[in-house]
Amino acid sequence: MNEKFLKEIDWRMKVFDSLSYPTLVMTPDKIIVSGNQVFFDKFKTTLDDIVGKTCHEVFYNAGQCPNKQCPLPTVMAERKGQSMLYTVTTKSRKKIWEDRVFSPILGDDGEVAYILESVRDVTRVKNLEIALKETEAFLEKIITASPIAIVVDDRYGNILLMNPAAQELFGYSRLEATTNVSAAKLYPEGVAAEIQANLKDDKFGGQGILRSMNTTILKSDGEEIPVELTASVIYEDEEEIAVVFLYNDLRDKQAVEKKLRDTRARLAQSEKMASIGQLAAGVAHEINNPLTGILFYAEMKQAELTGDDPERGEVAAVIEDVNRCRDIVKNLLAYSRQSNPKKEIIQLNEVIDQSLALIRDPKALMNIEIVKEIYAEKMMVHVDRNQICRVVINLVMNAVSSMKGSGRLVFRTYRDAARQKAVMEIEDSGCGISKEHLPRIFDPFFTTKKHGEGTGLGLSTVYGLIQENKGSIEVKQTSEKGTTFRVELPLLLEIEPDRRGS
Ligand SMILES: Nc1ncnc2c1ncn2[C@@H]1O[C@H](COP(=O)(O)OP(=O)(O)O)[C@@H](O)[C@H]1O
Ligand SMILES: [Mg+2]
Known part of the structure; x- marks a missing residue:
């Protein structure tokens, strides 16, 4: 061996050792020929301990590979790198996720001569992923259980999400909403544009936020429902990706308000009627007595006059007018509820x-x-x-x-x-x-x-x-x-x- 060649090997061994992942080299029949320093450090072993052993002896302490999903046969057949996610539970019952990557080294004949197997600990990433999934599931549960109607649109006006409360308010199933209905169809004409304008307007809580707006939505059967609407844009890297809308059905509130208004109006009306009634009753009583007097004297006068007396017509007119007045008084008394x-x-x-x-x-x-x-x-x-x-x-x-x-x-x-x-x-x-x-x-x-x-x-x-x-x-x-x-x-x-x- 000449010096140059030795140097080459030395150099390659250094690269191998400096790989940050524990790595083994083995033959196609899984006999280990080498390992890097990181491997020895991580698995607390030495080169002498593992050389000549099989991969499954080292990892599983087993005579045959117990792992049915081992991608090694695929690596051999396709001569391409493959990886496998593998979970190990440590003695301290900690679950560790490993990504085992198999990379073939081809010989001059193009066949697989050696295989590199490196072990990457992906536990941290995996745990983050699980936490994220759990958070997502949790958020999904909150959205599903929310009594507030929630709708999420993308920026093209497609509905991405409609929670059960919103499905009930709008009268669409989730599938209909997300496949067949455009966001504009959720409102009477002109309202969707108004909402978009308010979202952009600083007056309502700043760009991308709509704090509160009383408006109307359109149910699938055409019914218009008054709601209080809150909305906000969701950004990702400063790009608008979706808008969340929350709706509060105002029908009950408005019905209560209307009832209150009606009751107040009725109360005011009956108070007014009562005070006018008192006045009317007073006037009626005051007028009734003189009227009785006038009528009494007029009738007396009429009885005194002979049939052809020209004054008879005048007295008759007095009596007629007095009777009209008495009718008015009677009506006033009826109004003031004093008519027995x-x-x-x-x-x-x-x-x-x-x-x-x-x-x-x-x-x-x-x-x-x-x-x-x-x-x-x-x-x-x-x-x-x-x-x-x-x-x-x-x-x-x-x-x-x-x-x-x-x-x-x-x-x-x-x-x-x-x-x-x-x-x-x-x-x-x-x-x-x-x-x-x-x-x-x-x-x-x-x-x-x-x-x-x-x-x-x-x-x-x-x-x-x-x-x-x-x-x-x-x-x-x-x-x-x-x-x-x-x-x-x-x-x-x-x-x-x-x-x-x-
Ligand atoms: N059926 C009705 N249609 C239209 N206006 C009415 C009707 N009933 C009452 N009104 C209005 O109420 C007013 C008061 O009615 P009312 O107390 O009966 O007095 P009057 O008939 O002598 O005017 C009427 O002048 C009229 O303006
Ligand atoms: Mg009338």
């Missing part, structure tokens, strides 16, 4: 026909189509029949004048069993009530009619009469196509025969 109702148990459905028969000027209904949608069963109520008739007549007369004499008038009755109410609705096809008039229609003397055509006492009387019969009245709906008034009275469920009215 005579209650009996009656069938609500019958009241409608009785009232229609009482309308003094039948011509008023001549050009009106009357439709009756009457509840099939009897509905018994404990009320003053005459008062309820006056209610119906007043509502009908108002309806007739709103329709200028011709149109369609619907009477509808039904039972609201859950709330134990007998309900009567009177619907007209008239001009409707404007928004600014609506809060005032039940006020005494409020009228939109010309002087002499309306007193403004109709609905205030109706209101008082309904209150006195323990019921309620409201405008169910009104528009330029017509108005529906709804009257509710307490429904009697069981009727004792001896209390039954005629």
Whole structure:
């Protein structure tokens, strides 16, 4: 051997020793011919200890290789490097992950002459990987269990994720959402663009963040649902890769708010009615006495006058006007609920026909189509029949004048069993009530009619009469196509025969 060659070998051995992975050299029949220093250090052995032994003797202390997945045969057949992940449990019960890499060294004939086997400890990487997987699984569980609807879009508007709460809110299955639905389809027109603009706008929490926005989403069946939306962009290396959206369904909250508003409005209305009622009652009583006096003297005077006395007509006019005033006072007293109702148990459905028969000027209904949608069963109520008739007549007369004499008038009755109410609705096809008039229609003397055509006492009387019969009245709906008034009275469920009215 010449010196140059020896130097070459020496140099190669140095490279071999300085490999940072423990490495063995073996023949194709797994006989070890060499190992590097790192190998001896790691496995606490020496070259003499292992040379001539087989790989499985050294690693497994076994006569035959117990490892079915050993890639050595593949290395031999394909003459290419292969690796295998291998787990070892140490005596101290620590689990170690090894990546064993087999690299063939080919001879001059192109066949595998030797094989390098190096052992890399990948436990740290493997443990990180496991921790990451566990974290991912944990996050997935949180997202799945979250009662808040969560949707993640990529930046092309595809849906990447929709958690069960969101699937329920939007009405899509996870598969549908991630394969068939584009993010824009989750909103009514224009909303998706608005959200994108707000995400970019600093006003809502800075670039890529949308702190809170009240908006509307579109359910798969077309229903629009009010939500509070929060969103944020996910960046990776400063590149926008996805956007997370959180939705809070506002329907319940809004329903509660509306109920509160309605209750407040109703309270304010009834407070107003009560104070006007007191005033009306005071005025009515004060006027009633002088009216009685005027009437008494006028009638006395009338009795004194002979049939052809020219003053007779004047006195008659006084008496007529006094009677008109007394009517007004009576209505005011009804409104202020001081009219002593005579209650009996009656069938609500019958009241409608009785009232229609009482309308003094039948011509008023001549050009009106009357439709009756009457509840099939009897509905018994404990009320003053005459008062309820006056209610119906007043509502009908108002309806007739709103329709200028011709149109369609619907009477509808039904039972609201859950709330134990007998309900009567009177619907007209008239001009409707404007928004600014609506809060005032039940006020005494409020009228939109010309002087002499309306007193403004109709609905205030109706209101008082309904209150006195323990019921309620409201405008169910009104528009330029017509108005529906709804009257509710307490429904009697069981009727004792001896209390039954005629
Ligand atoms: N069915 C109706 N359609 C449209 N407006 C109505 C209706 N009922 C009542 N109104 C409005 O309410 C006002 C008050 O009614 P009401 O108290 O009966 O007084 P009046 O009929 O004497 O005007 C009416 O002037 C009218 O503006
Ligand atoms: Mg009226």
